[in-house]
Each structure stands twice: as C-alpha cells, then as structure tokens.
Amino acid sequence: MNKTKKLMAGVAASVMAISVTGCGNNQDLPPEPTDTDCDDWDWDDDSGTYYCDDSRSSHFGYFWFAGRMFKNKSSLRNYSGYKSYSKSYKSGIGSGSKGGFGG
Numbered sequence: 001m002n003k004t005k006k007l008m009a010g011v012a013a014s015v016m017a018i019s020v021t022g023c024g025n026n027q028d029l030p031p032e033p034t035d036t037d038c039d040d041w042d043w044d045d046d047s048g049t050y051y052c053d054d055s056r057s058s059h060f061g062y063f064w065f066a067g068r069m070f071k072n073k074s075s076l077r078n079y080s081g082y083k084s085y086s087k088s089y090k091s092g093i094g095s096g097s098k099g100g101f102g103g
Contacts, residue, residue: 029043030050032050033050033064036052036057036059036064036069037057037058037059038052038053038054038057038059038060038062039054039056039057040052040053040054040057041053041064044063046073047063047065047073047076047077047086048085048086048089048090049063049064049065049076050063050064051063051064052064063076065079065081065082065085066081066082066085
C-alpha cells in the first residue's frame with residue numbers, strides 16, 4: 001500500500017507540474033492596435049482578436065481585426081475576412097478546446 005501512495009503522489013506531482021507550466025505559457029500574440037483612441041486592449045481567446053477594455057474610450061467593447069473596428073462579436077463574425085481567419089484560428093493545436101491537462 002505504501003508503494004501505491006508514493007506512485008500516486010508522483011503522478012499527481014507530475015500532472016500538477018504539467019498543468020502549471022502549461023498555464024504560464026503565453027502564446028505569441030500580434031501587436032496591440034495603436035492608431036485608435038483606446039488605451040487598454042485585451043486579447044479575446046474566443047475570437048482570436050483584441051477588444052477595447054478602456055471604459056473612457058468611444059470604442060469601449062469594440063473588437064479589432066485587420067485594421068477595422070467591430071462593435072460586437074456578431075458584426076466581427078459576419079465580416080467576410082474574419083470567416084477564413086476564424087476557421088484557421090480555431091483549428092490550431094489546443095485552440096478553443098477545453099478539458100485535458102490544465103485546460
């Protein structure tokens with residue numbers, strides 16, 4: 001029984017180490033937009049784009065894609081240029097998938 005506990009502790013430690021290192025990796029993101037009146041851009045994993053998180057900006061809540069501003073995700077998703085990007089972004093390894101180790 002003692003060997004089993006040691007083995008399980010080792011497995012748990014390994015899984016925890018994998019999970020923690022996986023969470024710390026930042027994917028290489030494109031540069032934030034700079035030619036707008038928004039001072040706080042955040043990355044939206046779901047859409048694969050930046051959105052303005054500056055409550056003082058007239059673009060608060062807007063999404064940025066291909067040099068354009070979109071008022072909401074619906075208008076972004078309806079943009080023809082975004083449709084092909086979205087398919088490739090979502091099909092990347094680990095993109096949009098939930099579950100597994102650290103997911």
